[in-house]
Amino acid sequence: MDLSKMCIHTITTKPWNIEKAAENYSAAGVKGITVWRDALEGRDIKQVGNMLRDHDLTIVSLCRGGFFAHKDSGKRRSALDDNRKAIDEAFELGTSMIVLVCGADPSQSLEESRKQIREGIETVIPESSAAGVRLLIEPLHPMYADTRSAINTLQQANDMAEALNSAWVGVAVDVYHLWWDPFLEREIRRCGERGNLMAFHLCDWKVPTTDLLLDRGLMGEGCIPVKQIRSWVEAAGFNGFNEVEIFSTKYWQEDQSEWLMKIIKAYKENS
Numbered sequence: 001m002d003l004s005k006m007c008i009h010t011i012t013t014k015p016w017n018i019e020k021a022a023e024n025y026s027a028a029g030v031k032g033i034t035v036w037r038d039a040l041e042g043r044d045i046k047q048v049g050n051m052l053r054d055h056d057l058t059i060v061s062l063c064r065g066g067f068f069a070h071k072d073s074g075k076r077r078s079a080l081d082d083n084r085k086a087i088d089e090a091f092e093l094g095t096s097m098i099v100l101v102c103g104a105d106p107s108q109s110l111e112e113s114r115k116q117i118r119e120g121i122e123t124v125i126p127e128s129s130a131a132g133v134r135l136l137i138e139p140l141h142p143m144y145a146d147t148r149s150a151i152n153t154l155q156q157a158n159d160m161a162e163a164l165n166s167a168w169v170g171v172a173v174d175v176y177h178l179w180w181d182p183f184l185e186r187e188i189r190r191c192g193e194r195g196n197l198m199a200f201h202l203c204d205w206k207v208p209t210t211d212l213l214l215d216r217g218l219m220g221e222g223c224i225p226v227k228q229i230r231s232w233v234e235a236a237g238f239n240g241f242n243e244v245e246i247f248s249t250k251y252w253q254e255d256q257s258e259w260l261m262k263i264i265k266a267y268k269e270n271s
């Protein structure tokens with residue numbers, strides 16, 4: 001695959017600050033960047049947006065909003081405020097999408113968490129619409145259903161996006177979270193048909209995986225059929241960026257310039 005639709009999440013090269021990431025991605029021919037909020041800390045966000053565009057990078061999305069589910073109503077209110085802040089940041093940055101890690105609270109049922117997620121998203125739709133920023137529900141692997149997300153399959157994400165029925169709500173498909181799902185092809189098709197398929201995240205599932213959060217693999221080094229899933233996503237009408245999103249303590253310890261070259265090679269050959 002060529003690099004014309006290649007995007008990298010800033011967290012993938014976490015040791016680099018956003019200025020260094022922009023310079024190096026751009027020099028390597030990468031065309032898109034997804035910005036994690038920690039990369040913006042202490043910076044003028046508008047200026048960062050201009051800096052990224054000066055490097056000829058499309059700002060694909062901001063990561064991340066969400067965490068709507070809490071038993072405690074005060075925490076739910078703070079979560080709404082944080083999502084409003086994320087919407088403001090996305091607007092300043094000049095990106096049109098925010099990825100949502102929707103949240104879960106192990107002291108209540110998953111159904112209750114999902115109800116709160118739906119209400120939370122619904123509450124901030126007016127702000128997202130005013131800012132021109134779409135909110136993307138990203139289903140997370142069920143191993144994260146305790147504290148990170150009560151939305152664990154693409155079917156659940158599709159159900160929620162369709163129930164919310166807003167042009168400002170969509171879905172992000174991440175191969176790491178969804179590759180195991182026997183209904184994945186069908187749900188990807190459904191997501192595309194309803195106009196909700198808005199982002200596609202890439203990495204691989206290492207065998208064995210030694211850390212459930214920080215041991216993601218490079219495309220081709222694990223067991224995810226990345227090319228096959230990409231073919232389903234494209235058949236469903238998706239023509240946006242393919243976003244490389246790898247959290248890895250191991251790879252963050254490497255020389256990041258060499259790591260970037262490995263990412264590009266894996267993207268070309270195994271994505």
Ligand code: ZN
Pocket residue numbers: 138174201245
């Ligand atoms: Zn993702």
